[in-house]
Amino acid sequence: MNKLIVILLSILVFKVSGQENVNKFRQLKDKLATPNVYRTASGAPGHQYYQQQANYEIDVVLDDNRQKITGKEVVTYINNSPDPLEYLWLQLDQNVRAKGSDTKKVKTGQISKNKDLNTLYYTLKTFGEGYYEFDGGFKLTKVKTITPNAFDSFTVNKTMMRLNLNKPLAPGDSVKFRIEWYYNINDRMEIGGRSGLEYFREEDNYLYTIAQFYPRMCVYNDVEGWQNKQFLGRGEFALPFGNFKVNITAPSDHIVAATGDLKNQKEVLTKTQISRLEKAKKTYDNPVLIVTQKEAEEIEKTKATTTKTWTFHAANVRDFAFASSRKFIWDAMAVKQDGGDDVMAMSYYPKEGNPLWEEHSTRAVAQTLRTYSKYTIPYPYPKAISVNAKQIGMEYPMICFNYGRCENDGTYSDRVKYGMITVVIHEVGHNYFPMIINSDERQWTWMDEGLNTYLQYLTEQEYQEDYPSRRGPAHKIVDYMKGDKKMISPIMTNSESIWQFGNNAYGKPATALNILRETVMGKELFDYAFKKYAQRWAFKHPTPADFFRTMEDASGVDLDWYWRGWFYTNDHVDIAIKKVIEKDKKDYKKALKELNDVQKKALKLDEDFFIYQIDFENIGGLVMPLIVEFTYEDGTKKTHYIPAEIWKLTNDEVSKVFVEKKKVKSIALDPYLETADTDISNNYYPKKVVPTKIEAYKLKEAQKKSVLERVGK
Amino acid sequence: MSITTIQLHQNGAVDLTFKFVAHDLEKAIELETGVAIQVDEQDQLTDSILETYIKNHFEISGLEEANYLGREFNLDETFYVYFTARYDTTLSKFNVRNTLLLQTFEAQENITHINKGTTQKSLSFKRNLTNYTVNINE
Numbered sequence: 001m002n003k004l005i006v007i008l009l010s011i012l013v014f015k016v017s018g019q020e021n022v023n024k025f026r027q028l029k030d031k032l033a034t035p036n037v038y039r040t041a042s043g044a045p046g047h048q049y050y051q052q053q054a055n056y057e058i059d060v061v062l063d064d065n066r067q068k069i070t071g072k073e074v075v076t077y078i079n080n081s082p083d084p085l086e087y088l089w090l091q092l093d094q095n096v097r098a099k100g101s102d103t104k105k106v107k108t109g110q111i112s113k114n115k116d117l118n119t120l121y122y123t124l125k126t127f128g129e130g131y132y133e134f135d136g137g138f139k140l141t142k143v144k145t146i147t148p149n150a151f152d153s154f155t156v157n158k159t160m161m162r163l164n165l166n167k168p169l170a171p172g173d174s175v176k177f178r179i180e181w182y183y184n185i186n187d188r189m190e191i192g193g194r195s196g197l198e199y200f201r202e203e204d205n206y207l208y209t210i211a212q213f214y215p216r217m218c219v220y221n222d223v224e225g226w227q228n229k230q231f232l233g234r235g236e237f238a239l240p241f242g243n244f245k246v247n248i249t250a251p252s253d254h255i256v257a258a259t260g261d262l263k264n265q266k267e268v269l270t271k272t273q274i275s276r277l278e279k280a281k282k283t284y285d286n287p288v289l290i291v292t293q294k295e296a297e298e299i300e301k302t303k304a305t306t307t308k309t310w311t312f313h314a315a316n317v318r319d320f321a322f323a324s325s326r327k328f329i330w331d332a333m334a335v336k337q338d339g340g341d342d343v344m345a346m347s348y349y350p351k352e353g354n355p356l357w358e359e360h361s362t363r364a365v366a367q368t369l370r371t372y373s374k375y376t377i378p379y380p381y382p383k384a385i386s387v388n389a390k391q392i393g394m395e396y397p398m399i400c401f402n403y404g405r406c407e408n409d410g411t412y413s414d415r416v417k418y419g420m421i422t423v424v425i426h427e428v429g430h431n432y433f434p435m436i437i438n439s440d441e442r443q444w445t446w447m448d449e450g451l452n453t454y455l456q457y458l459t460e461q462e463y464q465e466d467y468p469s470r471r472g473p474a475h476k477i478v479d480y481m482k483g484d485k486k487m488i489s490p491i492m493t494n495s496e497s498i499w500q501f502g503n504n505a506y507g508k509p510a511t512a513l514n515i516l517r518e519t520v521m522g523k524e525l526f527d528y529a530f531k532k533y534a535q536r537w538a539f540k541h542p543t544p545a546d547f548f549r550t551m552e553d554a555s556g557v558d559l560d561w562y563w564r565g566w567f568y569t570n571d572h573v574d575i576a577i578k579k580v581i582e583k584d585k586k587d588y589k590k591a592l593k594e595l596n597d598v599q600k601k602a603l604k605l606d607e608d609f610f611i612y613q614i615d616f617e618n619i620g621g622l623v624m625p626l627i628v629e630f631t632y633e634d635g636t637k638k639t640h641y642i643p644a645e646i647w648k649l650t651n652d653e654v655s656k657v658f659v660e661k662k663k664v665k666s667i668a669l670d671p672y673l674e675t676a677d678t679d680i681s682n683n684y685y686p687k688k689v690v691p692t693k694i695e696a697y698k699l700k701e702a703q704k705k706s707v708l709e710r711v712g713k
Numbered sequence: 714m715s716i717t718t719i720q721l722h723q724n725g726a727v728d729l730t731f732k733f734v735a736h737d738l739e740k741a742i743e744l745e746t747g748v749a750i751q752v753d754e755q756d757q758l759t760d761s762i763l764e765t766y767i768k769n770h771f772e773i774s775g776l777e778e779a780n781y782l783g784r785e786f787n788l789d790e791t792f793y794v795y796f797t798a799r800y801d802t803t804l805s806k807f808n809v810r811n812t813l814l815l816q817t818f819e820a821q822e823n824i825t826h827i828n829k830g831t832t833q834k835s836l837s838f839k840r841n842l843t844n845y846t847v848n849i850n851e
Binding site for chain 2: 107413415480499503695
């Protein structure tokens with residue numbers, strides 16, 4: 001009998017002592033990598049931090065007759081790591097469109113019940129083997145070492161290529177090699193793509209946006225080793241920094257926009273264009289036209305048979321891209337920035353973008369540079385370019401491709417206008433995340449899309465008061481966060497496995513940062529820490545832990561609970577007022593009599609007081625600050641801000657006592673929708689009916705009519 | 714994702730609210746019908762296409778024919794479509810089918826809330842889960 005009790009007690013003790021700590025405020029150490037000489041516990045680069053370098057000399061020819069790119073590159077790869085490298089990996093992104101690419105193979109779908117022709121076309125195009133046989137992908141014609149005897153062979157593994165070194169590349173050494181290739185340019189409007197061509201059938205002209213057009217070095221670092229995870233089409237790129245010298249040969253009537261400084265403008269621009277460009281460099285208020293619409297319309301009527309070669313140099317960039325067309329109108333203006341050099345904002349667009357583009361594109365670029373520089377670092381490159389490209393938004397260093405077209409008669413709606421400004425701000429913003437603060441998008445989409453979308457929101461609001469921002473304010477993420485948990489991935493999920501990509505990688509992290517700034521930390525602490533992160537990791541490769549740690553270390557705010565809840569789980573915010581207990585002076589009549597005069601004076605008991613106990617319930621799982629607004633019987637209001645640490649001991653339910661001098665008429669929790677609370681029907685005492693959207697719509701429609709119309713007379 | 718809210722009133726009236734991301738809905742309609750619409754344009758043809766598309770992809774048993782009430786577009790790309798209908802107040806069990814946008818988007822989720830009094834039932838529709846039977850009283 002005694003033996004049995006001992007065994008049962010032992011089991012009980014074991015179970016209690018073995019209980020896992022599930023407190024939402026437990027520290028995040030189990031999730032973050034151990035600090036080391038490369039990355040410190042403060043979130044800064046360590047004293048032995050290193051990164052690789054890849055320099056490129058590229059000659060590329062754009063064949064406008066056959067819509068083909070032919071290129072040659074000499075790559076110099078420098079091993080700054082402490083590790084001998086037995087092989088090198090390069091990215092062959094064009095192979096995502098090669099015949100037999102995995103991208104198409106892993107796309108899932110179902111047969112639609114609709115049997116119309118359009119659905120059939122879509123199904124065959126998207127899923128049909130052999131239906132749309134575009135001959136895409138890199139055709140490598142030469143892969144040779146220049147450094148004597150560095151390698152004799154290479155291996156292509158789908159979107160990656162390995163150079164099989166004859167002997168390891170020692171720390172501090174470099175290797176130089178040559179690659180030659182060509183590929184057919186994809187029609188973006190038919191088969192999609194982040195770059196490619198757009199064909200203007202009526203005038204038989206092309207607009208090219210060319211990127212990922214050359215074999216690019218993979219990142220090798222202390223976190224991933226080689227970042228050679230296959231490109232399936234969603235998780236974008238991780239690239240090392242380097243210097244580029246690029247010669248682009250295009251039809252002589254094309255205008256070419258590209259990453260870097262134009263080095264031979266006298267050879268490719270007219271004297272008039274050079275003179276206008278000089279004027280733009282001194283013009284800070286409005287864009288100056290370098291190529292006018294009238295000039296562009298004249299040029300696009302014919303086709304040159306000769307070519308010109310444009311030479312661009314770019315230092316310390318992670319990539320290079322360009323755009324080319326005889327249709328381009330081109331404008332530019334100078335931008336002043338605090339603590340940095342003046343830089344150029346530019347736009348290239350066909351007449352189909354006007355007048356929208358001449359009114360807003362370059363101004364939106366300029367605003368982006370001003371706002372982002374304020375919150376991160378001064379823009380370090382000489383220019384930022386926005387190129388008009390139908391249907392897409394895509395970013396590269398100093399240049400991005402953005403949608404936004406007018407109707408044939410030149411009109412455009414507010415929707416088109418704001419859509420275009422939004423995409424310009426977003427894509428130009430990517431210059432900072434991830435082009436400069438060079439996180440690994442193949443692994444963590446949110447590190448650039450989320451941080452960028454957060455700053456995009458601030459930029460939009462600076463571009464225009466009450467700008468109709470799609471993402472940023474807390475209440476805009478509510479629909480997503482209260483959805484089925486099976487369809488919501490934690491933010492800390494690899495790019496390829498994310499459900500609801502836009503909400504997960506753009507909307508939720510942007511909103512989380514906005515709430516952190518405005519509702520949890522305060523603007524001053526947040527802005528300092530966020531800027532510090534940008535300063536520390538500009539021109540380096542940060543990881544999520546570097547961001548989380550810097551935000552805490554630089555602000556003195558323990559945010560482990562916030563990162564854990566918002567970034568590592570799919571919990572949501574739903575905090576309710578469960579119960580309110582009211583007491584006033586009369587309820588304490590007996591106790592008051594027993595106080596002495598000193599106590600009565602100290603407690604100011606000559607005045608009335610009212611005591612309220614509020615029981616809060618955490619239904620959604622995420623702990624958040626409590627924003628409690630009292631409305632008194634005289635109509636005045638007072639807001640109590642209670643930090644999230646109120647939940648530190650009990651994460652599910654807390655009670656709080658408030659002593660007020662005036663009688664409270666009603667209580668509202670999060671009255672200004674600042675915490676992304678997914679169910680506000682339980683946020684009020686007494687209960688309040690919140691009108692539904694359709695009720696508000698019916699009321700609005702009814703108000704448009706006179707009373708006689710409403711009663712049918 | 715899309716959000717559908719069905720409000721069953723005690724007097725037999727039903728309010729239906731469909732919330733979409735505007736450009737998602739436009740893409741789905743274009744791929745299915747071949748007709749490119751702009752939901753921010755006010756014209757009867759767009760109303761008619763929207764009404765047909767939603768009625769083709771959303772059904773709830775026990776309701777009389779739903780009447781298209783109107784739509785609202787916001788510049789942040791949120792878009793609402795409203796219907797009204799009548800239902801038999803003695804019914805508590807409903808069959809719901811929701812295939813909105815599912816053909817177009819691989820990871821599409823259609824959250825559907827059914828509210829009656831203080832009771833709310835929430836359903837999540839996705840590619841492999843397009844039908845539910847729900848009892849509002851359970």
